[in-house]
Amino acid sequence: MQTHREMNFDALVVGGGIAGLQAALDLADQNFKVAVVEKDASIGGKMIRLSKVFPTLDCASCITTPKMAASAHHENITLFTYCDLKSISRESDTVLAARVVQKPRYVEADKCIGCRQCEYGCPVHVPDPEQGNFSMRKAIYIPFSNAIPQIALMDVENCSLCGKCAKVCPTGAVNYFQQPEELVIRAKTAVLATGFRLTPLDQKPEYGKGKILNVISSLDMERLLAPHGPYQRVLRPSDGKEPDAIAYVQCAGSRDKTLGVSYCSRVCCMYAIKQAMLLSGALPLADITIYYMDIRAFGKGYEQFFQNAKAMGIEFVKAKIAKIEQADNQSVRLRYEDQEGAGAVMEREHDLVVLSLGMVPEWHPEGICPVGCDTDAFIRTPMSRLSPTLTDMEGVFVAGVAAGPKDIVDTIAEAGAAAMEASNYLNKLNKKAAA
């Protein structure tokens, strides 16, 4: 480690997605000093990577970016992006200490102006996971167009060390010798907002183990639908064809004991319907089919959203897909039981198939933070009925999908609740100290 810094805050927020940012803003607005620790090079979490949100079809970027900017410019919030959280432990009755490693970007954050000259100059192309690996970035790059902060970072594993980035950088920000930096962040309270990832695309052998062309994940489809997506339009990834027939396979990663995910991920029905509606707009002539076990439209306005989708001509087929196979002409064949008909085994082909994968925790606290987890691996909330943001560690609260699958609306409401619990906890500590 090159350096070691120690800092004190009132609150530590782990995770810079929408839950973490909402909790941080709510605490910062009450005049508490907040540190947000994020593992990625940009804040914004999954939400900034989405195209639109249900059921209002608001542009995800348009409603996430203001919160990201507000957090970045708030006088009481300090962002620590591209960081590894090594541990959170209780140092005393009133202090939690987080050991964090700031990973090297190989670009000086205070010098980089985000002009992307380094990216344009770099000769190495690397598949870009931010775009579902459907297009490539460079070995030195800005994570994505609306990333905050707009600071480049270098992927040293793919860097040829040719020196072009340093040569073209107008501010001399490239630093090939940057080292990780150890930070100790002390705070009186913490909010865990570590979010989710999707179950793997290659998990189910009967769904082709991720090897079938034109079978993609729901987050991949978000990128295809996003204005800054890899093709700036919806094309099938195998050959650039504009798809005529698109299918959604529901419960492809949830409600399935064989995958160890027996729970419902709660948002897949609604995001599939949302994507189907967006596809209807982008490709008015395309046939869009959703194969579902049952539709769970639980939130405000969700049932109407589902009814609207049916009225738009989106086909809903009640079936659990049994098998997915590669068909001729790079199409995808789905096999299922016709549950609403004679119960026969049916086969249908589609140009593009989207797996509505389930949600699993992005972060596992074991060995890092002594909070407990439930059998589903999400963070345990011992008072889930009355105080759903409390964990089994005093002074540590949880918000968003870190505690269990939920949609953006519930995530934001829960983040506000976690901030309120944290605020009450801080006020109690302060009163005790003053007494």
Next chain:
Amino acid sequence: MNETDKKSQKEALKALRVQRKASIERARNAVKEQNKRVKAIVAALKDGAKTVPEIAAATGFSTPETLLYVATLKKYGRVGEGPKDGDYFKYELLESKAGA
């Protein structure tokens, strides 16, 4: 940067190149392969706008790989989207070569 600084920077870079020898070698080989592909796709498009399957047929690359490169060349402003031909869009060379 004075002469001494320049010299020590050069020495440090040399040591770093030794330290990262394996990944540098991999990256250099990747660049060579990528440049071949970009050159072949650009050559195919010099005859006029083409769809991804047409580019793939002209270059001998697979269609998924061709689309990956076309999307990348489009992102960095070297290729633009042209008119639609059946179910496929045609892609054409642009004047600017920024970043590709």
